[in-house]
Amino acid sequence: MSTSVSGSPGVSRPRGPLDAERWPDVAAVPRCSAVRLALTRVVVRHALDGLPLTVAMGGGERLGQGGPLLEVHDPDSFLRRIGTNGLVGFGESYMAHEWDAQDLVAVLAVLAEHAATLVAPSLQRLRALWAPRQPAEQRNTPDGAQANIRHHYDLSNDLFAQFLDTSLSYSAALFEQLPATWSELETAQHRKIDRMLDLCGVGPGTRLLEIGTGWGALAIRAAARGADVHSVTLSAEQRDLALERVRAAGHEDRVRIELCDYRRVQGQYDAIASVEMIEAVGAEYWPTFFRTLDTLLAPGGSVALQAITMPHDRMIAARNTYTWVQKYIFPGGQLPSVRAVEETARTHTGLRVTACEGFGAHYAQTLKLWRERFAQRDDAVGDLGFDATFRRMWDFYLAYSEAGFRSGYLDVHQIQLTGKGAAQ
Numbered sequence: 001m002s003t004s005v006s007g008s009p010g011v012s013r014p015r016g017p018l019d020a021e022r023w024p025d026v027a028a029v030p031r032c033s034a035v036r037l038a039l040t041r042v043v044v045r046h047a048l049d050g051l052p053l054t055v056a057m058g059g060g061e062r063l064g065q066g067g068p069l070l071e072v073h074d075p076d077s078f079l080r081r082i083g084t085n086g087l088v089g090f091g092e093s094y095m096a097h098e099w100d101a102q103d104l105v106a107v108l109a110v111l112a113e114h115a116a117t118l119v120a121p122s123l124q125r126l127r128a129l130w131a132p133r134q135p136a137e138q139r140n141t142p143d144g145a146q147a148n149i150r151h152h153y154d155l156s157n158d159l160f161a162q163f164l165d166t167s168l169s170y171s172a173a174l175f176e177q178l179p180a181t182w183s184e185l186e187t188a189q190h191r192k193i194d195r196m197l198d199l200c201g202v203g204p205g206t207r208l209l210e211i212g213t214g215w216g217a218l219a220i221r222a223a224a225r226g227a228d229v230h231s232v233t234l235s236a237e238q239r240d241l242a243l244e245r246v247r248a249a250g251h252e253d254r255v256r257i258e259l260c261d262y263r264r265v266q267g268q269y270d271a272i273a274s275v276e277m278i279e280a281v282g283a284e285y286w287p288t289f290f291r292t293l294d295t296l297l298a299p300g301g302s303v304a305l306q307a308i309t310m311p312h313d314r315m316i317a318a319r320n321t322y323t324w325v326q327k328y329i330f331p332g333g334q335l336p337s338v339r340a341v342e343e344t345a346r347t348h349t350g351l352r353v354t355a356c357e358g359f360g361a362h363y364a365q366t367l368k369l370w371r372e373r374f375a376q377r378d379d380a381v382g383d384l385g386f387d388a389t390f391r392r393m394w395d396f397y398l399a400y401s402e403a404g405f406r407s408g409y410l411d412v413h414q415i416q417l418t419g420k421g422a423a424q
Contacts, residue, residue: 018096023389026095029077030084040083047118053110068106074098091324091400095393104396105368108403115409116314134322138332140282142261146234148332149280153235157215162381163374165189168215168245171276171306172363172412182369188362192306193218193275199355199416200271200304202227209269209296211262212277216242216255222273223251230269232260263288268298275306276412278341283319283334287348294349294419303351303417305341308363310410312337329397338413345417355416363412364405371398 020027032040045063048055052067058075072078077098081089093099101107111118138148164170165186173188174195180188196218202208204226210219213233219242222229233239239257246255262277272293281289293303315337326333336344338356345351374381374394381391404410 018389019387022387023095026092026389029080029096030089032080032083036083037079040079044079044082051110051114053107067110069102070099070107071101072099086321088322088324088327091328091393091396094396095389097392104399105371105403105406108400109407112403112407112409116317134320134326134332138326140280140285140332142263144332145261145280145282148330149234150236151331152329154237156384156386157237157241158384159381159386160215162377162384163370167217168241169193169217170214172308172359173366174359175362175365178361178365180365180369182373185366185369188366189217190221193221195414196273196275196304196306197222197225197227199414200273200302202271202273207268207270207298209265209267209272211265211272211274212280213238213242213257214275216245216257218273218275219255219257220246220249220251223249223254227254227271229255230265230267231255231257232262232265233257234259234261262292265292265296267296269296270298270301272297272301272303274304276308278305278307279333279335280330281334282332283336283340286336286340286344290345290349290351293417294351297351297419299419301419302354305415305417306412307341307415308335308410308412309338309341309358310335312339314409315340325397325400328393335410338415341415350419351417352419353415354418356413358411358413360405360408360411363410364402367398367402367405371395371402374398 018027045057048070049063049065051064053064054066054069055063056069056071057063058072061075064070074093077096078093081093081096081098083089085092138144140148160168160170165182167186167189169189169192171189172192173185174192175184175188176191200208202222202225206222206225206227208222208227208229210222210229210231213219213231213235215238216231219229219231223246231242233242236259239259242257243252246252246257278286278289297303315335319334338353342353345353378391381394382388386394401410405412
């Protein structure tokens with residue numbers, strides 16, 4: 001038996017047996033009281049019926065105002081999961097094949113566009129009573145942060161190599177024009193990195209601190225400019241491969257890569273760069289993160305951050321909610337708003353935002369290319385030991401992310417921060 005890859009016509013993906021030990025909350029439909037289920041049915045149907053979607057709820061029932069098709073195969077389980085676990089349950093229902101979409105990104109984009117109004121204001125105010133909360137063990141203490149990072153980035157270097165370009169850049173690319181093709185992706189990643197290095201003034205002799213190594217692409221390009229790079233990461237898998245790539249590029253004399261929490265870094269640096277790492281810091285530790293940047297930055301230096309952001313009001317509304325992405329993809333993660341970055345830096349440090357540019361449409365394009373490549377490499381990912389449920393989960397994650405950027409619910413910014421004495 002097979003199911004089509006949503007949004008990828010003509011591609012088939014085997015369901016395979018669901019490993020209940022590996023995926024207990026996907027295998028088991030949660031219990032839900034009759035009252036809660038009835039309330040969930042009313043709320044969900046009212047929300048879906050007002051959207052520009054075509055929703056087939058099973059048994060011939062249709063909801064929505066017309067648009068991309070969302071087909072619910074098992075309405076009872078679908079509603080029980082949402083009634084019990086909110087958006088976590090919505091994602092788990094997809095993993096369990098209880099619903100599908102002809103164009104998954106289009107369906108998720110509609111939901112993202114209407115995220116602020118899907119639930120009535122009265123129920124939004126009661127979010128703390130019905131929304132799951134982030135587990136305490138996911139707090140980004142030094143030990144917790146290491147476990148959270150390794151949950152995602154230590155899955156397998158070979159997994160990421162299946163869908164990333166040869167630069168192994170796992171962040172938004174910056175294309176010359178949109179739309180773009182796979183053949184343009186590596187150049188677009190280098191363009192993104194070069195703009196980051198320009199933003200914090202990296203050149204010959206610059207003492208550069210990189211927080212979040214990735215697989216070494218930024219460190220290598222900085223070393224090629226003549227900088228001396230100290231890069232820190234919590235992922236052993238990334239560190240090992242990044243070191244190999246640095247040696248292969250002939251820059252081992254200029255690049256030091258260390259398994260180290262950002263809070264434990266010491267020294268003074270002319271420039272600090274961090275690409276999409278602040279999302280893993282956690283709102284609780286944003287003041288600590290910015291104070292650390294302020295302490296480590298030499299007078300006259302600059303910081304360049306690339307950050308996935310969300311609107312400030314949505315960040316405030318959702319900041320204490322436990323999400324599907326936090327449970328399955330990025331434990332402990334929290335997206336900031338640009339305003340949160342500005343206010344945290346101003347309140348806790350001498351750093352100030354001196355440049356900020358968004359390019360969310362480029363991230364949507366990047367994710368589209370990754371998702372297409374991931375679907376093409378489905379068999380190879382399976383051969384690495386990742387089962388069909390994992391692959392469906394990962395497809396949902398990439399589609400969910402792309403939809404966020406396509407709808408404008410998410411954005412990505414390159415942000416420059418400078419301290420006293422910096423040229424502005």
